[in-house]
Amino acid sequence: MPANSTSSQPRRQRLRRRSLRVLAASAGLATAGALAAAMPADAHDNKPGHGHGHSQQSRYQDVQLLSFNDLHGNLEPPSGSSGRVSELQADGTTKTVDAGGVEYLATHLRQARKGNAYSITAAGGDMVGASPLISGLFHDEPTIEALNKLDLDVTSVGNHEFDEGAAELGRLQNGGCHPTAGCYTDKKFKGADFPYLAANVLKEKTGKPVLAPYWVWKKKDVKIGFIGVTLENTPGVVSAEGVKGLTFKDEVETINKYAKVLQKQGVKSIVALIHEGGLPASGNYNYDCDATGAGSGISGPIVDIAKNVSPSVDALVTGHTHNAYVCTVPDPAGKPRMVTSAASFGRLYTDTTLTYDRRTGDIARTSVKSANHVVTRTVPKAADMTSLIGKWNTLAAPIGNRAVGYISADVPNTGTESPMGDLIADAQLAYGKKLDPATSVALMNPGGVRAGLTYAASGAEGDGVVTYAEGFTVQPFANTVNLQSLTGAQLIQVLKEQVSGSNASAPKILQPSSGLTYTLDLTKSGADRVVTASIKLNGAAVDPAATYRVATNSFLAGGGDGFTTLGQGTSPLVGDDDLAALTDYLTANSSAAAPLAPPTTNRITIVQ
Template identity: 40%
Template sequence: MARRALSAVVAVAALCTTTGLGPATALPPPTVPLRLIAFGDLHGNLLPPEGPRSEVVRSDGESVPAGGAAYLAAYVRQLRGQAEHSVLYSVGDTWGSSPLESAMFHDEPTIELLNDLDLTAAALGNHEFDNGYTEVRRLRDGGCHPEQGCRYSDSFRGADFPFLGANVTNVDGTPAALPFSINYIDGIPVGVIGVLPRNTPEYIRADAIEGLQFGDEIEAVDRTADILDALGVRALVLLYKGDLRAGEGADKCSTDGNATHVATNVSPKVDVIVTSDGESHFNCSYPDALGNPRTVLQGASHGRIISVADLSIDRKSRDVLRDHTVAFNQVITHDIEPDPQTRQFVDRAVGESSDVAGRPVGRITDHLVREPSHSGESPLGNLVADAQLAAAEPFGAQIALTNPGGIRADLTYTGDGTVTFGQTYAVQPFGNRVQVLELTGAQIDAVLEQQFQEEVSGRPLERILAPSHTLRYTLDRLAPRGERIRDISIAGTPLIPETTYSVAVNGFLADGGDGFSVFSEAQRRTGAGHELDALNAYLSDRAPVKPPATDRIDLH
């Protein structure tokens, strides 16, 4: 923390220093141009993503391959080379739930990639905390992993860029991350603020963020913007790790949701907002709290689309001239020459992880996808639930439930259907343990009713848990909340509210993650190994595995 804090102190101190121009000095132009480049949800993807995320639709309607660090680097260097001044930001989930070529080395390759790209600042997201706050600080400050040492290089120097989280504090209220960063563009200070949604703890294992608090994001932005304004910083950018859901129509600009509320209500001192979450990408304009238009951008995850905003900063007022902003989203296509230095870097990471990644673990007969059916089930989700049930049955488990958000990739059928460790790791990269919980029938019913929630803004939110083959029930989406689940049966026998059952879930759900608080009320929990081991064992023991049907939830 000391190195990052020192840089912030130096930046603030510099704001208080003024220099005069001598009589022979030419007058500067009235505006300073600045190109802002940003990406989000990179998730340590050094290679182009596979499966449904391998392609994106360009503005001309053509679907093209996209992503990959070597192509990302080529576009970033090209875009920066076209501009007199530029900044490069990452908007959360820069690493975490990463593919094996980054995760195997504790995401140090991703940090080194961003150092090489001269990243200006990174806003924290929920996945940066997957392995705990101590690991966040190690990746920031450097040093070898405390248990496994430096596996990728002889040493690890840490990030050359600040981690931002204005609403992340310790329990005593002290900052757990820098709230802002300042850069000077031709002598003009430009500030950037990073925040996460206030409900971020719902998406992180409780033990990973013990001792941390996530405050109201709007209050944190307003407070930080006021501080920067008082220091003379007028040009402000906000990096918000939240989902600005796409709306209908060509512009895809949403009119509701949590992030839209943030985009229209945070301090009018903020000139540009870049968000990051979900699969939508857009270039929108929203009125700020004073009614003035403000650009809001979002690219696409896994390095497939990056956002660009060309800003003009008035040299006298030091503020952004918003009506001069030109913004667009750039698809990271493969019709550009990949950056050779980055390609060599990626090849090394892939090569050093290839023995582990290429180890066969089983076989499948067809694609196993996460795409939900009308019931909300998916073939891969149901298979993962079955795998966790199989692993937990020796510990008494009767049913299993898993959250779709814990399944991060599809299993693609290729060749003879062999599945490798690298593929299954991409499906379940979190290292969660399987827990067997003792819950009453009434609590199981309550858990299933918790699949229907609300966002902070009041917008309905549906999270259908993948059920094992031993659990069946009827779902009526038109019924009032709290009455949408009925006819629950376990192994063909109707659920009895007073009876105690054993339910297998991952550790994230067991702690009440994703809003399923009833799981945390379990009478007892028993460990049943790791979820990735359960999946690998299931694919090995039952090879070749067929995609299970999505018929466990009946729709009324």
């Protein structure tokens, strides 16, 4: 499979990579592109990472790698805690900084590139999916347009790139009007200027990658290969329809496979873009991961991946966990290797210096430097991004500004049992009863609740007013509300699956509708943490032999998030959109004179 390369034309002269065909990425795939730098190459002496401005070409060349991950269509500055980062101060205290918004991200990236003749911008997946209304309403075309303007060069896919299936991902790459919604403007959507990489996502029928597995950046005699993978467990966190016809392979095996392919092609400098991440020891974006003692280090899936990926890979750009870290993790040869993540929602970007050795064609890893930087909102807004946001907001306003309900206070999405999660479950129970009066319980997955509702006005609608746009931010996945019949024994098993099986180490506590109560004993382990004798529905013990009609979203109904028993129900019935269930519930149960109070989180009793 030939490597794809770029020319050294200036960024403003970049040619669109229209030759990419996402769903035909196989042998012979070639990606045309253009990456640029208008300035002459910096000259360096023969010490890695040092430059002295000599006119002759030297052995070492610093290459700037700018990266970010998990943007999730957040074009406008994220609100609340989603739009802040925690910064460690020199005196040991912490400071909260407002961050994010593509108008500011564009300015920061453009400023960072100045003076760097060799600069690449890469991303670690989840650029789209679970997006706010300004992007999600238009199937994330606005985000792709923004990424083009950001001069993104390459990204891996993340699990959310498959929310609407491989065919829709192909449209985002190659362009064209949406198959059902059509074109949103008088101009045909052109698609992404950058390649999406998915080396470990194969088409079941052919066994070949659904997307390009790798891409090579080249400027003059410097070339760096990029391999992109998403987490192997993508089918466990995406609806069954979204990954239909696809197989997801092991991240390490896949990266190592394509590292050998690149090496055979003479590409010895390699970066892996991995949509899987870690858990930092500190919540401060600038903590010293490589220090010793409390508040340092990293854990989670990315550590094992980093320890086993081939030493021929020089750096790992990661994501998925929405955390911030810049760490060195030893490769299989025991050599330190940089592993980075820039939190989420465009709040941070990572600036890594890779020192390229022209003599060996490899990265001199002893000189690799990296740091996360805040996308502060104190810099000037990028005018082209302001214009883009304005265009799409104008199209979204008639829908987004519509009032759908009223609340008397904030409905936060916090805690093991959250008020927002309970409200959604209540809405799905009410909707389920309309479809089938026998419906008695609803369960909502916590990962499907993307935000809470804020009492204070975010625009001109007034305090306590809930708009469609705000509801969309809470539930952007376009799942349906599905009904199925479960025995009492199966319902009990579902609740135990919250804290056992694949959820044993990282519990996923379902948000219950009103009437379902039970005790969660955190002093115990495994499935025993759910106290069977405490499980009651409307005050009566759940009867293992009885049949219960259960409402969930389509993701859970397909056994998502490790709830395999929810994929085994009988008499299934597919309903309408889950956001419609929420907005209908708010409209029916609230008014300006009688706003809805946040649910009291007393359905799960926690013992710890």
